Amino acid sequence: MIISKKRLAHIVFESNDKASKTFDLALLVLIFASVIVAILDSVLELHLKYGEVFFILELAFTFLFTLEYILRVWLTSRTLKYVTSFYGIVDLLAILPVYLSFFIANTQLLSVIRALRLLRVIRILKLGRYLSEADFLRESLKASAAKIQIFLFSVLMIVLIMGTLMFVIEGPESGFTSIPVGMYWAIVTLTTVGFGDITPITPVGQLLASLIMLMGYAIIAVPTGIVSSEMARRRKTEDFHDHKSCTFCGFDRLDPNDNYCRKCGEKAG
Amino acid sequence: MIISKKRLAHIVFESNDKASKTFDLALLVLIFASVIVAILDSVLELHLKYGEVFFILELAFTFLFTLEYILRVWLTSRTLKYVTSFYGIVDLLAILPVYLSFFIANTQLLSVIRALRLLRVIRILKLGRYLSEADFLRESLKASAAKIQIFLFSVLMIVLIMGTLMFVIEGPESGFTSIPVGMYWAIVTLTTVGFGDITPITPVGQLLASLIMLMGYAIIAVPTGIVSSEMARRRKTEDFHDHKSCTFCGFDRLDPNDNYCRKCGEKAG
Amino acid sequence: MIISKKRLAHIVFESNDKASKTFDLALLVLIFASVIVAILDSVLELHLKYGEVFFILELAFTFLFTLEYILRVWLTSRTLKYVTSFYGIVDLLAILPVYLSFFIANTQLLSVIRALRLLRVIRILKLGRYLSEADFLRESLKASAAKIQIFLFSVLMIVLIMGTLMFVIEGPESGFTSIPVGMYWAIVTLTTVGFGDITPITPVGQLLASLIMLMGYAIIAVPTGIVSSEMARRRKTEDFHDHKSCTFCGFDRLDPNDNYCRKCGEKAG
């Protein structure tokens, strides 16, 4: 069976027919399998028991990903652009760990790079059925970006001032050993995470902490409000664009399934 | 007092007259009572003190539920369909624990199955006064499902990458013993639960943790925004629906300021 | 200075002139003062140091509240109705602690009753400037009540099933000593409070906990969405009711500050 280079390129880079979709699916399974192996390998008991199996699987995945990478470099018409693109770098990072492991002893650093493989999933999902939904979320967040930036800046100001105050009030005895630790605690508290690894013990500290918590409670409404109102506006615009116009009087707010214009009574086109 | 099989079937399966509503209510009380007994029986002190009373009650409940199950199987016109339906299986699970307890020694597994009895409540509530309200919530969530799926997928990507990074940065000394544990910690943190059983102790780890928390703070706005805007849209449509009807064709979704019916084209009253 | 009984009743029960407002304000200050004394008295160090001062203040407050209670009973035209009303009972509870302390030794129970005094604040605030705003919040919550009830019922179902599962999976070694404790933990987790007093230690338990947390993350959007969309609708209706109608053509969506009807161009009344 001989496939032309052009056909192969289509299979590898596109995803609009059966062959290319199968290729994408196989790749998706491979990526998930390799990430799961990396996760399992990090568990000490499993590593001691199945470490060698994982290593062989890792070699196999790397071999296949290397093959795929070479294929992509060979098939693409603009090699340099692909190699330096975001996806090109992610694809390269996905195969490096094993090769690097011959030079680098730090296996933990390697496992980070291996986890980055999951980023490859984006490429494939990008072409999936959720495209427009993801766009909706992305656009909503983008439109709210400036407001969210100001919000985060205000939060950081509160965190700095509260972190410093708590450091001064509570001191090292309660675990507030420095301003950065105080700021870490302020973030933990303001975001309502509340680990409890550091907690105020003096009455003044607890009073200030209560203030920060109530503040965080009110503040959480802000990003939610920003995103909600942006989404509501966006959705309304979408609904609006679904409307059709009357061909007689031009009234432009007809439902797509209206039979007659509700302004002039003529049959709607 | 002799009741026809048809009348009995009506009482058991429907809930639109006094007899069938009484049957439903009695069943509801029975289900809640059996679940409460199961809960109380799990408390060691109560089990030691009242264990035998609970066992007798459990036998009584099982007898009644068995009777009800046999009744339903006998009364239904399509036995196989009922037995293999969701409610059929739930009804069967509700009576199995005691019978299984003669074969299985694992009493804890049995208590799970006993807790599943509460699922039976759904069937009865389904017919209650909250129907349309529950529909509203269900429809809103359904319509938002695709968006929420993408959202959860993005969250899992962040969790995987952050969990791996924290595992590498903090290491087993701080409790981050493996990538799965790191991912568990990342979920605990991103969702602002913050148990505090595992917490970062290195400055870099605390910095990264702060980032994750602020991220979680911003991210929580997304599902809220999705559901809020969906509900607002749905509610607007509902408001729209109570408007005037066409006096000719009876089409009931006209705007109060529509001049002509948009279905039949007649002048709207 | 002699004041008629009728005038006195006006001062005590109404709040629409200077004298009655002064009476309300004095009462407000008294209530807050008595609650603050009760709070401070609960702190052991302060009790040991100023216990006697607090007791004398408590006697003084009780004397004044008793006076006020007798006044209200005497002044009201419908004594029985007042005594058995919500406010009548709250007023009585506010003076009982000291009298009861001669019979009851349990000082902690008394401090609860003393805290209930704060409920009296509601009566006075009720008449304040925030009336319509509080109404807005109360009405929004009331209108959402049915939806929130279903929501809470669903949450309790999840809590029961998850609590039972965690009790079975984790067992007493991790602190999950019974189903009620498991349910307590499930509520702590689902609401993203996350005390960390009980945490899963088995991998399966941590996986299930992760699921619960992500669920809680998605679920929190529901009450927010319910209340947000209800408030948005209510606000829109309010905006709408501000509109005035044209006296010529009857067009009913004019802004109150429109000079001319924007439909027919006539001077708007």
Added chain:
Amino acid sequence: MIISKKRLAHIVFESNDKASKTFDLALLVLIFASVIVAILDSVLELHLKYGEVFFILELAFTFLFTLEYILRVWLTSRTLKYVTSFYGIVDLLAILPVYLSFFIANTQLLSVIRALRLLRVIRILKLGRYLSEADFLRESLKASAAKIQIFLFSVLMIVLIMGTLMFVIEGPESGFTSIPVGMYWAIVTLTTVGFGDITPITPVGQLLASLIMLMGYAIIAVPTGIVSSEMARRRKTEDFHDHKSCTFCGFDRLDPNDNYCRKCGEKAG
């Protein structure tokens, strides 16, 4: 190079040409640098290692800020107004720490004052590109202020009553040593922070805690709903504003489908 006093005043106080923008940027960098030095100096290890470097940098920053302060006092036309204004006081506080350190031994108090320097950033950011976005947030919060105040008052009532109840139920053995501590715990729980430093251990306490958590879960919807609906309304008004202007009187808030100007009554173009 000689610059007139007037020109210098323009550079220092305005930010609408290249020279004044450069001045602002330099000041911004200086402020951030000084705050970062203060933060790093609070870390014991860094203080022991680089304490002297930090001290010299601190002197340099103080020298520059003093120079700037003198410049501002000299350049402003209304000296007294500037000195007593919010920014004048913040500017003065920014240079005091070093001078005070010759008299005051409490270095922690000084580090708080040094952290206040960040407040100076507001002045510069105020003039930045985010102005209108920040306005949007500020206005939304302001318009919601009355509702949020009532909300916070309700929360404090719940906190007082629940704190007292938990103090009575759990008592000092579980860490609930006084009503203020109980209130601190109630805030920690209601805001879903959940440190876990104090947790209920009795069944009744855990039941009440569960109620508080579910309450907090429902309550968090309220501020979110307030802010969301306010933002949605505000945004709609904004959308409304870009609509058409009257060609006669120039009134710029006409709906696109207004036939006549509602201000002057002329036919709208």
